[in-house]
Amino acid sequence: MNKYATTLARAMEAKSMRIAALAREVGSSASYISQCKAGKLPLSDAFAEEVAALLGVAPQDISEQYARKLKxxxxxxxxxxxxxxxxxxxxxxxxxxxxxxxxxxxxxxxxxxxxxxxxxxxxxxxxxxxxxxxxxxxxxxxxxxxxxxxxxxxxxxxxxxxxxxxxxxxxxxxxxxxxxxxxxxxxxxxxxxxxxxxxxxxxxxxxxxxxxxxxxxxxx
Missing domain, CATH: 2.10.109.10 (Umud Fragment, subunit A)
Structure with a gap:
């Protein structure tokens, strides 16, 4: 699991945020969020800011796409x-x-x-x-x-x-x-x-x- 997925998983645990609840909040699917959390898929920069705001983290820490755009x-x-x-x-x-x-x-x-x-x-x-x-x-x-x-x-x-x-x-x-x-x-x-x-x-x-x-x- 990469550092972005690790940060995402830890932030979700810290906020007691369930996969289904997060998916519902950002308008995505539970399957997609689950795979992002496990590091099997990258979290799209399209969701990064909204997910980050819900979890209280920086978007570039949970999305490689977002981090690459900043760089x-x-x-x-x-x-x-x-x-x-x-x-x-x-x-x-x-x-x-x-x-x-x-x-x-x-x-x-x-x-x-x-x-x-x-x-x-x-x-x-x-x-x-x-x-x-x-x-x-x-x-x-x-x-x-x-x-x-x-x-x-x-x-x-x-x-x-x-x-x-x-x-x-x-x-x-x-x-x-x-x-x-x-x-x-x-x-x-x-x-x-x-x-x-x-x-x-x-x-x-x-x-x-x-x-x-x-x-x-x-x-x-």
Whole structure:
């Protein structure tokens, strides 16, 4: 069990908080909270602040995703990425967050990045279609590391227009992910970095719960 799960478990015990009660409070499932407590699944940063407030701990102590985002803030600042509190600096562009994959932290709705740094990744994709996000999955490592900043073409959202073998940011049953989508005999599959691993077929029920946020066109 990792340090995040250990802190979560100890905090729940200290507060006499049962798994079912915590799940009910944050709008999650008891199964998911149970697996987070046991260290089998990471606690999503989407729940971190609410869970932390209920348990009286810091969100970065119970969620690795949340902790990575805080660390990413310092890294992005060194790259010239900043929240817009003043006028847009010359040679920089403003990027909006991709829903469910950003923003970087509370109170930060968009980022500013050097245009040359962005153009190097997006090629001829129109800037107005580009969104930023943070990778919540380890499936695409080392190409796209867990917690890495990525750029996506938010105009590419139709499941029937998926480009075989390309990487997409999507939500499946409400959970955000960044993985490779494959088309086989008009059926959609989910894969990862390892091309030798068998991809997972998305059933008709899965497709009803699939929401594509955009085509990933670059990562840092």
């Amino acid at each position: 990413a803030g310092a890294a992005l600042e060194s790259m010239g990425v900043r929240s817009i509190a003043a006028a847009l600096p010359r040679g920089h562009v403003r990027l909006e967050p991709l829903a469910e994959f950003g923003p970087l932290m509370e109170g930060m709705s968009y980022v500013v990045m050097p245009e040359a740094l962005v153009r190097k990744k997006i090629g001829f994709t129109p800037l107005e279609q580009v969104r930023y996000g943070f990778n919540p999955s380890k499936a695409m490592a080392p190409d796209i590391e867990y917690g890495a900043l990525f750029l996506a073409d938010a105009s590419q959202t139709a499941p029937d227009e998926v480009i075989d073998g390309m990487v997409y940011a999507y939500r499946l049953y409400g959970r955000p992910n960044v993985r490779r989508l494959l088309v086989r005999k008009r059926r959609l599959y989910v894969g990862g970095h390892n091309a030798s691993a068998a991809p997972t077929l998305l059933s008709d029920d899965d497709l009803e719960q699939l929401s594509i946020g955009g085509l990933v066109i670059g990562a840092y």
